[in-house]
Amino acid sequence: MQNFSDWLAATALSHLFAGLTWFVPVVQTVHILSIAVVVTTLGMLDFRLLRLSRRGPPLSTMAGNFIPWTWRALGVLLVSGILLIITEPARELMNGAFRLKMLLVLLLVLLTFTCQKATAADPDYWSASPGRRRLGGVLGAASLVLCVSIVAAGRLIAYL
Ligand code: HEM
Secondary structure, rough: OHHHHHHHHHOOOHHHHHOOOHHHHHHHHHHHHHHHHHHHHHHHHHHHHOOOOOOOOOHHHHHHHHHHHHHHHHHHHHHHHHHHHHHHHHHHHHHHHHHHHHHHHHHHHHHHHHHHHOOOHOOOOHHHHHHHHEEEEEHHHHHHHHHHHHHHHHHHHHHH
């Protein structure tokens, strides 16, 4: 990883991005706005799965409306994150908090995909039985904990 990081830092593209004083602040701003979309869309679904919010459209409608925005925002996070990595490879790739964050992002993607698939196959999947409701609650809690942990790990990158 160290060799790859050194190679990336020596590329013309990395030098170009690092030489532009506005580049990192603009890309980080895009990253932060996309975080807001992910945490808001998943947060509203998780509150419904945890039965902390009960009024409003059914979960399946909310999932149909919100999760496509979660995926779009994750796409922007991936692109903006890669641009930040190209600009400062050693700061990210050799950073324990960054590596932990990427693992947590992968878990969040798998959890969100599972929720979306189950709800698409059966709109009442998470409310069909007491066991399903409990499972939905566990999934909602896990998703919330992952979102908070990813944000904390993302912030920690700058301090390690
Ligand atoms: C999808 C893949 C993602 C990649 C490749 C990625 C990559 C990065 C990188 C390289 C940084 C800059 C760290 C630094 O130099 O200080 C960063 C910052 C950050 N990321 Fe991500 N990220 C991704 C997804 C996410 C997600 C899903 C969240 C939250 C839900 C998130 C939250 C953060 C936070 C809070 C920061 C710190 C922002 C700041 O201090 O200005 N990231 N990310």
